[in-house]
Amino acid sequence: MEQFLIDNTERYHALVAAFKPRPADKKAQAGENQDIIVSTRIRPMLTEEETVFPASVFVGNSASAVQVHELKKSVRGPAALNSSSYTVDQVFGPDASTAQVYESLVHPLVPWAWGGGLGTVFSYGQTGSGKTFTVSGLERHVAETLMNGSLEGERKIHITIIELAGTQVYDLLNSRKQISILEDSLSQVQLAGAIEACVTTKDEFAEFIEAAASLRRTAPTQKNDTSSRSHAICRIRIQNPTLPSAEDGLLYLVDLAGSEAARDRTGHDSKRMAEARDINKSLSTLKDCIRGRALADADSTKKAKAYVPFRQSTLTKTLKHVFDPASTRICKTVVIACVNPCLADVKASINTLRYAELLRVVVPKRSIEYNADVPATWNNDQLKKWIDGNSGTPAISSTILAPHETGPQLLRLPIPEFLQRCLETADVSPEQAQAFQTKFWKLHVDSQHAKSKPSAAAASGESGFFVDPLMQRLERLNCSEDPEPGADAIPFKQRIRPGMVVCWYPKKYFQNVNWENKNYAMILSSVEDVGERVCDIKGDKVREQGGGDGKSGKYLACTILPAILPGAYTLQPWQQAVVDLEEVESEVLMEYDEATRYLYMTL
Numbered sequence: 001m002e003q004f005l006i007d008n009t010e011r012y013h014a015l016v017a018a019f020k021p022r023p024a025d026k027k028a029q030a031g032e033n034q035d036i037i038v039s040t041r042i043r044p045m046l047t048e049e050e051t052v053f054p055a056s057v058f059v060g061n062s063a064s065a066v067q068v069h070e071l072k073k074s075v076r077g078p079a080a081l082n083s084s085s086y087t088v089d090q091v092f093g094p095d096a097s098t099a100q101v102y103e104s105l106v107h108p109l110v111p112w113a114w115g116g117g118l119g120t121v122f123s124y125g126q127t128g129s130g131k132t133f134t135v136s137g138l139e140r141h142v143a144e145t146l147m148n149g150s151l152e153g154e155r156k157i158h159i160t161i162i163e164l165a166g167t168q169v170y171d172l173l174n175s176r177k178q179i180s181i182l183e184d185s186l187s188q189v190q191l192a193g194a195i196e197a198c199v200t201t202k203d204e205f206a207e208f209i210e211a212a213a214s215l216r217r218t219a220p221t222q223k224n225d226t227s228s229r230s231h232a233i234c235r236i237r238i239q240n241p242t243l244p245s246a247e248d249g250l251l252y253l254v255d256l257a258g259s260e261a262a263r264d265r266t267g268h269d270s271k272r273m274a275e276a277r278d279i280n281k282s283l284s285t286l287k288d289c290i291r292g293r294a295l296a297d298a299d300s301t302k303k304a305k306a307y308v309p310f311r312q313s314t315l316t317k318t319l320k321h322v323f324d325p326a327s328t329r330i331c332k333t334v335v336i337a338c339v340n341p342c343l344a345d346v347k348a349s350i351n352t353l354r355y356a357e358l359l360r361v362v363v364p365k366r367s368i369e370y371n372a373d374v375p376a377t378w379n380n381d382q383l384k385k386w387i388d389g390n391s392g393t394p395a396i397s398s399t400i401l402a403p404h405e406t407g408p409q410l411l412r413l414p415i416p417e418f419l420q421r422c423l424e425t426a427d428v429s430p431e432q433a434q435a436f437q438t439k440f441w442k443l444h445v446d447s448q449h450a451k452s453k454p455s456a457a458a459a460s461g462e463s464g465f466f467v468d469p470l471m472q473r474l475e476r477l478n479c480s481e482d483p484e485p486g487a488d489a490i491p492f493k494q495r496i497r498p499g500m501v502v503c504w505y506p507k508k509y510f511q512n513v514n515w516e517n518k519n520y521a522m523i524l525s526s527v528e529d530v531g532e533r534v535c536d537i538k539g540d541k542v543r544e545q546g547g548g549d550g551k552s553g554k555y556l557a558c559t560i561l562p563a564i565l566p567g568a569y570t571l572q573p574w575q576q577a578v579v580d581l582e583e584v585e586s587e588v589l590m591e592y593d594e595a596t597r598y599l600y601m602t603l
């Protein structure tokens, strides 16, 4: 075949020069999907290629079209041109630099992960198409953005670099030591045994990346002498020390193993053939997972039922939280389909472009009608008005929290970023920020189930429905707020009562234990009011800790601990401690959510 191409090079050039492209396919470009961008990067021809073969893959007649030409043998007559066009979200030609690719595709993911979001970049393509070249360049740019001080606030950056070869996983920051991918009891995927390096400078970052690259398993293939026959995953975990309980930002840069066309596999031994089959299978599962998650996200009503086969390969199992439709975290994904433009490799390039097209899930644009109870329908003005009226005291600045965002955009903001923005308003406490985030999120969740519930107007009696006063009171008793009218005018230490939740720094109480953090507790009774035998969490008699006159200011309380869901808490009824009002900072309002059976902070 290669000789046929060489013999017909002149004819090929003449046919390409005479080729008239069809107008861009508007239908294929319609709609948008803000969570996944599928792009193509056409690498330059290498010197050894361009001296023999012409190029066959070009940027098409729009920034999102790729034009491919093939030369076909004809049964009768001269060779013919077979042209096809593929649509992705963005195409980068051979002259585009990695810096340009970074600026357009990956740069937006860095502040997103800095704010607590989840982002993933995949480079996909045939062996020798420029995947490693692209990902290693992008890693350097990410390091620069993370470390150059341009992003606001303090963060701790941790990196892990692993390699997946078949079902084996190796730690590239620890001499290729074998590690395991495990799912813990909270369904979180853990890279058990992998080293996580804390990086503080751009150079340190680059050294780790370099060390990992040199360790990557290589074996000769027909296409590329240093071809990597494994997937490499660089995980960057971004921790915000000012929000210790918030989820960390995560950015994954994944350099996928090269997909090999069957033609390139001739001459491989059986081990290498099996290896190639495994790689192609994992890439196929990856495609199903990316598509499955995008389809699930595009239609939230079908999300719970969506099937995404992330357990079918080690690669997708490792990236479970990216694909799991049950995950509440939004993941922004960038796929870069790398293409070698050489005419001799056009079949493999077409396969790559077909794969890329399949990953595009186009979400139709819908017009949204405003509904005061549904945050997903609010524009920026409606959202700001709601924030101003519902964020408690002091009111959280709506211009800081949502300078340009609409309701749907604020719902998609990573929770740590949401909290951080709330805290930028003077005198807003972390509890108020958390409570307000929960209130906003709950309103959204309730609006999804609104059909089965009476409207807010009906519940408040505005619509003329009879509302039972006892039912109304019971509803208020789902919250730790003092139900008696005017209670909030009295300082909280003067109205301590069973069920009140307080924020407590038990430094004196846990003198010998390093428990300096803020804690929450629910008051049960004054220490003088309990039976003689009652002991606290430390095993000390409770009554003996009071002064006996009922004026000690000490109360028996049960502890409240963070639950597995972000922002949720559980009451520990039998872990009782003695709370001294001297160590209590403030009253905290918590409400019980029947659906999740957890406590959440409220305003």
Ligand SMILES: Nc1ncnc2c1ncn2[C@@H]1O[C@H](COP(=O)(O)OP(=O)(O)OP(=O)(O)O)[C@@H](O)[C@H]1O
Pocket: 042, 043, 044, 046, 125, 126, 127, 128, 129, 130, 131, 132, 133, 134, 224, 226, 227, 228, 229, 256, 257, 258, 259, 338
């Ligand atoms: N945009 C580019 N500009 C210049 N050279 C490039 C570019 N992309 C790739 N190359 C060169 O092409 C060759 C193959 O690239 P690379 O090793 O990144 O391919 P790969 O897809 O990672 O291959 P494999 O799957 O076998 O690992 C390298 O010599 C690389 O330097």
